Amino acid sequence: MTIPADAATLAGAPEAGAHHANQFALLGQRRFAPFFWTQFAGAANDNLFKFAFTVMVTYQLQLAWMPPAMAGLVIGALFILPFLLFSATAGQLTDKHDKTKMIRFVKNLEIGIMALAAWGFLRADAVLLLACVFLMGLHSTLFGPVKFAYLPQVLDARELTGGNGMVEMGTFVAILLGQVAGGLLVALPEVGHATVAVACLLLALIGRGVAQAIPPAPATDPSLVINWNPVSETWRNLRLAHGNLVVFRSLLGISWMWFFGAVFLSQFPSFAKEVLHGNEQVASLLLVVFSVGIGIGSLLCETLSRRQVEIGLVPLGAIGMSVFAIDLYFASRALPPAGVMGLAGFVGLPAHWRVMADLGLLSLFAGLYSVPMYALIQLRSQPTHRARIIAANNILNALFMIGSAVIAGALLQAGFTIPQIFLFTGIANAVVAFYIFMLVPEYLLRFVAWVLTHLVYRFDVEGEDHIPAEGPAVLVCNHVSFIDAVLLMAASPRPIRFIMDHRIFRVPVLGWLFRLAKAIPIAPQKEDPTAYARAFAQAVQVLREGDLLAIFPEGAITRDGQLQAFKGGVMRILDDARAEGIEPPVVPMALTNLWGSYFSRIEVRDGEQVAMVRPFRRGFFSRVGLRVGTAMPRAEVQPEALQQRVSALLGSQPT
Known part of the structure; x- marks a missing residue:
């Protein structure tokens, strides 16, 4: 998405086409840094306040109406309740108003709430503090x-x-720091409550001060009429989200991640005490390991995705979550009996290292799972409705977290041990992930493309910015191997529909993948005129829907490594599209260094050229590439001209 000119200037955005070296460079940009620190301060304050209050009612106050064992549950439920009641309204307000003004309003509200909470801490007034939890x-x-x-x-x-x-x-680091600070400050003799009061109010003021530096972010739907009925608007938001099935199923995927994470986070204190035989410091260590793992996984996403929205990481994350959740069961069930240990004693036993490694890797893969899903939702949601889609996600998250508490409680009541609950959650995660990836095959296809371009080949892409970020386009590429389409998928952040020779669908595994990708089979007109006409009709439909269409104009995979003559099918697609008022740009592309690889037809068996017979004929991680050229004006598009452009992109490089 481009930045509006006025907002871009105020935000200090880079010039068009300029990209940062990495995500950390964003912390030097006004458009991102003040927002980052504002949300960091807010998350830290939330958790400092909640954890300090939980410790206070658990250890310091004697409340007949709220036993210590119920304190965490009551505080957590009160905090989640507004998400169910007001998320729909919050989404409307965000779409209707300037987002920066909304942020400042929320931070002003936080100052008022924290002032009230400070009074509650000074008076040790649990009722007032519970009201502040809700606020x-x-x-x-x-x-x-x-x-x-x-x-x-x-x-x-x-x-x-x-x-x-x-x-x-930043959110998980802030949660960690907030909880640690809340626990330490409230325990200070005599001045603990006052110190917490000052810290909460100070964090709120800091957050509001930083928010003042956030540049304007204009409203995306200023004419929206607010529906103040939370019930009807919640239902409307869920229906709105359901309108885009890929987005909606991604919302469900994120909500499942919160279900998964809530099971582990809620069981840390009991897991540390009853299974690991550790004290409160050990429970805090588990939280630290979990938070650090999430943070590392989140930061790795940009590196592993070539700075694009790479949803191929989502299946990778789901696999890791299940593998290490299941291994956590085996690691923890074999621990020998022991007395209550402190932090040093716990870390000193090698048997516990596997537990911490499982927990850290489990959370790292959860970071790989969640970040691309959030980015996909942001990218694919209609801008005028984006905040309401996010609000629908918050509603679903709250419902799934409540569901996780109910199911975990039911399993405990049924006699399950905590490690068995972790095992159950890991297996359930595998089942749910498989179901989601079958419903939205784009995740699985991108995962296959990611594995191929990271673990089989070293894949270099030049000129990827020439692939249009939105709207219809025709991508034209040379045809070197059976996995050309998979490589093009990996290079584009958007889904691509392919026109492919009908015979490739008979290839084991690859044929299944291409059917999953909804590739369009085409047969020669003389062989099957009905399939031929149907292929062109489907191609125009792809462009009509504003999507990317890829075609290999050579008509077949090269048998000598040389670029073959381009056929006229692309011209028919463009002519049929023009007849419907569609003028898609045509983007030439060239795959390089693929000839001679496992998937190309370089081997000769029984007098016939074949592929896929010598798996490691070029060794591991052989370098292949894709060069993307600038779009050609429609008036210049002819098969010969397209062939010349692709040939120029190939240059001296072999195909």
Whole structure:
């Protein structure tokens, strides 16, 4: 997404086409840094306040109406309740108003709430503090849609994964620091309550001060009429989200991640005490390991995705989550009996290292799972409705977290041990992930493309910015191997529909993948005129829907490594599209260094050229590439001219 000229100037955005070296460079940009530190201060304050209050009612106050064992549950439920009640309204307000003004309003509200909470801490008034928990939940409900709708408005598509990774990392670090600080401050003799009061109010003031530096982010739907009925608007938001099935199923995927994470986070204290035989410091260590893992996984997303929205990381994350959740069961069930240990004693036993490694890797893969999903939702949601889509996600997240508490409680009541609950969650994650990836095969296809371009080949892409970020386009490429389409998928952040020779669908595995990708089979007109005509009709339909269409004009995979003559099928597609008022740009592309690889037809068996017979004929990680040229004007598009452009992109490089 491009940044509006006025907002871009105020935000200090880079010039068009310029990209940062990495996501950390965003912290030097006004469009991102003040927003990052504002949300960091808010997340830290939320958790400092909640954890300090939980410790206070658990250890320091004697409340007959709220036993210590119920304190965490009551506080957590009160905090989540506003997400169910007011998320729909928050989404509307964010779409209707300038997001920066919304952020400042929310931070002003936080100052008022924290002033009230400070009075509650000084008086040790649990009822007043419970009211503040609900109000801070309202604060977070209002901020949630703003947080995720702001980023795609000021970051371009190639910065979105890195920006989300930074926000996700910052949020979990802030949660960790807030909880640690809350626990330490409230325990200070005599001055603990006053210190917490000052810290909460100070963090709120700091957050509001930093928010003042956030540049304007204009409203995306200023004419929106607010529906103040939370029930009807919640239902409307869920229906709105369901209108885009890829987005909606991604919302479900994120909500499942919160279900998964809530199971582990809620069981840390009991897991540390009953299974690991550790004290409160050990429970805190588990939280530290989990938070650090999430942060590292979130930051790795940009590096592993070539700075594009790479949803191929989502299946990788899901696999890691299940593998290490299941291994955590085996690692923890074999621990020998022991007395209660402190931090040093716990870390000193090698048997516990596997537990911490499982927990850290589990959370790292959760970071790989969640960040690309958030970025996909931001990228694919209609800008005028984006905040309401995020609000629908918050509603679903709250429902799934409540569901996780109910199911975990039911399993405990049924006699399950905590390690068995972790095992159950890991297996359930594998089942749910498989179901989601079958519903949205784009995730699985991108995963295959990611594995191929990271673990089989070293894949270099030049000129990827020439692939249009939105709208219809025809991509024209040379045809070197059976996996050309997979490589093009890996290079484009957008889905691509391919026109492919019908015979390739008979190839084991690859044929299944291409059917999953909804590739369009085409047969020679003389062989099957009906299939021939149907292929062109489907191609125009792809362009009519505003999507990318790729075609290999040579008509077949090269048998000598040389570029073959281009056929006229692309001209028929363009003519049929023009007849419907569609003028898609034509983008030439060239795959390089693929000839001679496992998937090319270089081997000769029984007098016939074949592929896929010598797996490591070029060794591991052989270098291949894709060069993307600038779009050609429609008037210049002819088969010969297209062939010359692709040939020029190939240059001296072999195909």
